[in-house]
Amino acid sequence: MSKLEELIKELCPDGVEYKTIGEICEITRGRVMSKEYLRDNAGEYPVYSSQTTNNGIFGFINNYDYDCESITWTTDGANAGSVFYHINEKFSITNVCGLLKVIDRSHINTRFIYYCLQIIAKDYVNSGMGNPKLMSNVMARVKIPLPPLPVQQEIVRILDKFTELTAELTAELEARKKQYEYYRDLLLTFGDEVPRVAIDDLFNIRNGYTPSKSNKEYWENGVIPWFRMEDIRENGRILSNALQHVSINAVKGRPFPANSIIISTSATIGEHALIQTEFLANQRFTILSLKNEYQDVNIKYLFYYCYILGEWCKNNLTLGHFASVDMVAFKKFRIPLPPLEEQERIVSILDRFDALCNDLTIGLPAEIEARQKQYEYYRDKLLSFKPLPSKDEEAVE
Template sequence: MSKLDELLRELCPDGVKYKKLVDAVSIERGKRVVRSQLSIRGKYPVYQNSLTPLGYHTDYNYNANTTFIIVAGAAGEIGFSDKAFWAADDCFTVVCPENVLNRYIYHLLLNNQNQLASKVRKASIPRLSRSAIENLVIPIPPLDVQREIVRMLDSYTESVVELQRRLTAELTARKTQYSFYREKLLDKTEMKALMVEIANLGKWSGGKTPSMAEKKYWESGTIPWVSSKDVKQPILSDTIDHITNAAVDEASMTVYPAGSVAIVTRSGILRHTFPVTYIPFETTVNQDIKILVTKEGISSRYVSYALQAYGENIRRTTKKQGGTVDSLDFQKVLAYKIPVPPIDVQDRIVNVLDNFEKICSDLNIGLPAEIEARQKQYEYYRDKLLTFAENGNTILSRAEQSRAEQSRAEQSRAEQSRAEQSRAEQSRAEQSRAEH
């Protein structure tokens, strides 16, 4: 029997009492704030219509450890501040009496967030009424029970945050290591290679946009159409938009072969990044993209890595000045030189970098999936912990507790296996580099 079950049996033999939220706590509306009151010297975050602070105030109207509810804009969002803050008039704050823990109310409101969201009035600015909040019926167990529930849920939340921190740190370290090896392997001062103008790597082409007014060019399209919003990963997996065979035939769209390399030459992202991607499937492109089909003796994968390695210097030296949209002087891009070693050396370099790319890609995919799984698990147990039967018992039967412990053990084994696999892949990559 868990400690929580023991407390419920001892303190709530006749069940847990339910109350309207307004009868259990004080619900107060925040105070209006104008932008002129915000200060860069302000110490206290100002919450208005989202969980992101509007700015900072030199004063506060609510103490630390207080729950608040957004009632306009991102209506129905629940926040908790661990330090003093300013709640604006688009927030309701929950002020608890001595027999109610604010952190307990926070978890409870999160558990009822869907119910609150269903009562949000849809308009140009979504709004949640005071009555929808006040009439929410909630369980109010004794203080010791609340403390144990908060301890359990906070502990689980902390484990999710810690997992996210560790996975993010590992991904950042891998990306840093990958960039180091890429730049080291492609360093033109150390490589025995010819310096070749980008223009001479193969055939460069541009694209265009089929008429958006012609539905037959877009509806149920299956042919990838690359635009700047797609070029965010070193290897493209798919495009957001697709066109039809009718667009290819009637709008004279060119379909480029698998294994092409695309760069963005016109987009706001060029203010800080030079987007490059390798495209492992046939595709079409729009007018903001230039695409390369490499000639014999030049690996397109090698070129994509080289353009990534020299991307910042290319962007800085070829970017056009002025203009409403950031763009590159493509003639200057074509004149830029990169090192091109013999094809067998290109292939060995690609093999090393592909290993590192796979490690980073696996982490990139696994991180959000792992966090989402943990978040869903937290929501499941939160619902269970905050759902009381009439006799006062919580949900966690022995079988469910056993499943929870088994799930944690499996997650621990999965994390250990992932770490071992990552170390093995790193070792293979370093061995491949040594052979090179």
């Protein structure tokens, strides 16, 4: 019998009490902080917001609102219900985040609450009207199991071991990605001896678009892949299918041809992908399709060079209501074209690096994926408790 089983048998053999977050935690919300505020108050203390990348960090400022063991969660947007644990740090949160502080830490382990909310919080997200939300009043009603403190601590110890191993693997993968980026940039840096061709001369350039949402016919029985940023985030950068499809009637003229590159020139600037099938893409993307006279250029070489182009895009924006690339300068951007043999050599090297860093079927990415699934399985199993019988049920017995 494991230590955890012994503790449960000794301390809560008949089940555990369930409590709401509002009963066990102080609940507060963050404050509005714009990018301008972050720029004007730049400093060392992290600000957490609604994204999940970089552990949810929005930026850094020279002051802080919190210095306590706590849990933050995302209240609004696509990541609503995501939770983060904080200890031994000074930080702030924006208005699209909330904060939980355990009231009685002599009986409740904050990290145990965090692990419970990883499973349960998403079930309380309201996705109506296209803007998912998990507001403070709803978070207060979230109900979680609350076994005796020694049981909580043992579960936390077990789950922490899983997360520590995953963190070690992730750190190793990040080191490999940095190595990959170094060699990628080195391989794609050329002297004046290599000829360069302007994007406008090399590609046919078209804008993506979104078919009318009011015309249901466009979105039913779709056969044409319609790519959005979500496709890149979920499935990588070399794609043959999209998460959503539209009908042939939604296409203006002809679909964009296979083996075209899509690159985001507004909103999430510089993100790009190589699409290996006929397709449509939304208006965030500019579509680059090789002109006939350049069909002997290796399209994957150009795809890899778009990492360089993407960084250029981030530094060449027009002023307006939202960020967008200076398209006049974009079309004049000149891409180096070494001999085809050299292009193929570069692609061969970068393909191997890319597989080691990103392929979920091999190497570290596969091991991290397997560990994450194992962790989620045991987390869900360890945090499943039968509730204590109610007083009415005890009376019947």
